[in-house]
Amino acid sequence: MAFGTMDDDADEVMNEINMTPLVDVMLVLLIIFIITVPVMKHSVNVDLPRAANQPEDIKPATVRLAVSSDGQYHWNGAAITDSQLEENLKAEAGKDPQPDLHIQGDKEVRYERVAQAMAAAQRAGVRKIGFVTDPAK
Numbered sequence: 255m256a257f258g259t260m261d262d263d264a265d266e267v268m269n270e271i272n273m274t275p276l277v278d279v280m281l282v283l284l285i286i287f288i289i290t291v292p293v294m295k296h297s298v299n300v301d302l303p304r305a306a307n308q309p310e311d312i313k314p315a316t317v318r319l320a321v322s323s324d325g326q327y328h329w330n331g332a333a334i335t336d337s338q339l340e341e342n343l344k345a346e347a348g349k350d351p352q353p354d355l356h357i358q359g360d361k362e363v364r365y366e367r368v369a370q371a372m373a374a375a376q377r378a379g380v381r382k383i384g385f386v387t388d389p390a391k
Contacts, residue, residue: 343378
């Protein structure tokens, strides 16, 4: 199969492309666009509801729970007992929006005390827990 016409010299390559199929395709596309453009002008108007979106400026408070090297809990800087910790966690879990709980453990404290604080937070229903680290220590 060769492009163009056949000559006596069969070894010669034909450089011409048959433009007839390309013109046929372009004419079909032109007819399709001529038919669809008037249809597109007759559109249906739809009244969409308008929604007012206000950014939420309420930022939850942050509660800092520190565990000192002797295993003592500190709620925002004030020393508390284990029972007070449970009460405070339940009170904070009931707030809307719920505050973030940031736990900061001393590097000398036993991990058991930090795990007990996390378990108490889970029992109280606190959903946002973060850990605070100090790379200098």
